[in-house]
Amino acid sequence: MRIPELPDLHDLLAEARVVALPMATRFRGVTVREAMLLHGPEGWTEFSPFVEYDDAEASAWLAAAIDFGWAPQPAPVRTQIPVNATVPAVAANAVPGVLARFDGCRTAKVKVAEPGQSLADDIARVRAVRQEMGPEGRVRIDANGGWNVDEAERAIHALADADLEYLEQPCATIDELAELRRRIVRWDIPIAADESVRKAADPIAVARAGAADLVIVKAQPLGGVRRALEIVAEAGLPAVVSSALDTSVGLAMGATLAAALPALDYDCGLGTASLFMQDVANPPLRPSAGVLPVGRVTPDAELLDAVTAGADRVAWWTARLTRCHALLAG
Template sequence: MRSGQITDVEVIRVPLRSKFRGVSFREALIFKGSERYAEFSPFLEYEDQESSNWLRAAIEFANTGLSKPIRNKIEVNATLPAVTEDEIAGVLLPFGKFETVKIKVAEQGEALVDDVARVFATNKLFPRQKIRLDANGGYSVKQALELLQKLDGLPIEYFEQPVETIEQLVELKSSMLAMGLNVKIAADESIRKASDPMLVAASGAADIAVLKVQPLGGISSALEMSKQMALEPVVSSALETSLGISQGLFLASLLPSLDYACGLGTVSLLATDIAKNPLIPVNGFLEVQEVELDQGAVRQLRVDSARREFWHQRLDRCLNLL
C-alpha cells in the first residue's frame, strides 16, 4: 500500500449531546487520500480484524473517484437514544422535520417497561411519524415478542436486529407469523459482524438489510453485498462525523432502489462536527455532497499524545491486515 494514500493524519475526539449505547464521545482518525479526506472510526472495543474493514472503506473513499449518483438527496430518519421520557423532545429537536424515528431499545440496565414507555411517549409527541425499533441484538425471542405485542397498533415500520443470532431471528419471524404480528425484520449486526454476511438472507431471517459503509469495507463492497443478498436495503451510519456520513450518503445515492429513509442524520447527535458544511438534515433530507473539512474544528478536537499514539498504532496494525 502506497504511503501517499494516507497523508495529513489527525486524531479527534467529538462529544455527543446524549449518551448513545453507553458512548459519550466518538474518536476518529482522519486522513487525506489522493481524492479527498476520509474517516477511520471503528469503536474503541473493536478488534483489529474487524476494524480493518473500516480502514479499507476509508482508504477506498479517500482515493477513488465517485460515481454519478442515481439520486441527489436522501431522506433520513431521526434517531432516539435510550433517554428518559422528559428528554425525548429535546433530543429529537436538532433533527428538525422527520417522517420516521428510530428508537433504541434493549439498552443495558433498562427494563422492557422502560422501552415500552419510551416508544409510547415518542408516539404521543409525534403521532404521525413512523417508528423503527433497534435492539442491537439485545432481546431474547420471548422479550422481542412481548415488546411487539405491547406495541401492537403503533405504526412500527420495522424491528432492527431484535435478537442476536440468525437462529433466533428465524425463530422470531416464525413466532411473529403464528401470532399475526406483521412487522418487518431488519438485520444489522447479523450482516456487518457475521463471518458470512450472506447467511441472514439465505436463511430467510430478515426482510431488510442495514448497510453501513465502514463496517462493510467500503461503498463498492456494500453495493455488491446488497445486490447478492436481494433484501430491501437501508443505509445507516456508525455514529460518525459528517466525513464518515458522506460515505453513507454516496452509497445511498447509488443503490438501484431505496424505499426507506436512511439512518444518516446522526450528526445531529454530536455536540460539534468537523465539516464546514455539516450534514444536518433539512426538511428530512440530506443533499448528496462531499464534505469540506473545517481545519479549525479539527484543531480544537485534537486528542492528546497518548490517544494519538493509540490510533497511529491501530492504523499500522490494521494496514498490515489489508
C-alpha cells in the same frame, strides 16, 4: 478485502487528524466519539472503528476509508437522502429534546433493550416518540440483538399500539431472527438485520436463511461503498443505509452509498451528526427538512483544531491504523 492499490503508510498518515467529538446524549455507551480523518486523492475520508473492536474487524473500516479516499466512487442516482431521527435510550421525558435536533425528519429510530433498563422503559420511550411524531410519523426500533426470542415477542406484543415500521436486529443470531419472524407473522412487522450483516463472516447468510425482510448496511464496517452495494445486490432485499456514529466526513461516505442504491424504500440512518455537540465540518452534515445532500465533505480547519484529540489518543489511533494497514498488506 477488496481495496484500491494499498497506499503507503506514510501517505495515509501524511495529513491524518484524530478528533474527539463530544455527544449531546450518551449513545451505545459513548459520550465522546473518536475518529481518524485521512486525506486521499479523491478527498477526505474516515477511519473510525469503535475502540473496543479488534484489529481484524477494524481493518475492514480502513479498507473502506482507503476506498473512499483513494478511488472514484459509484455514480449517484439521487442527489439527496431522506433520513431518520435517532433516539438513544433516554428517559421518555427527554424524547422531545432529542427529536428537536433532527430538522424535518418524519421517521424515528428508537433504541431499546439497553443493558440495565427494563421493557417498561422501552415502552415509555417508544410511546413518547410516537406521541411526538404523530400518527403519520414512522417509528422503528433497534434492539442491537439484546433480546432472546421470547423477550422480543413479548416486547412486540406490548408495543402493538405503536404501529412500528420495522424491528432492527431484535435478536442476536440468525436462527433466533428466523424463529421470531415465524412467530410474529400475524403482526406483519418486518425484521431488519444489522449486526447479522455487518459483523457476520457471511453477510448474505441472514437473507439466505429467510430470517430478515430488509438489511441494514453501513459503509465503513462492510469495507466500503462498492462492497456494500455488492452485498445488497446479493441479498436481494430492500436496504437501509445507516451510520456508525461517523463524523460528517464519514456520513458523506454513507450518503454516497445510499445515493448509489438502485432503490431506496426507507429513510436512512444517516442523521446522527445531530447527536454531536461539535463536528468537523461547517456546516455539519445534519438533516435539513429531513434530508441530507449527497457529496463529499471537507473539514473546517478551525473546527479540526478545536476537536483534535490529545497526544495519547493520537498515538493510540496511529498505532491502530499501522496495525490494520499491515493486516491489509499481508
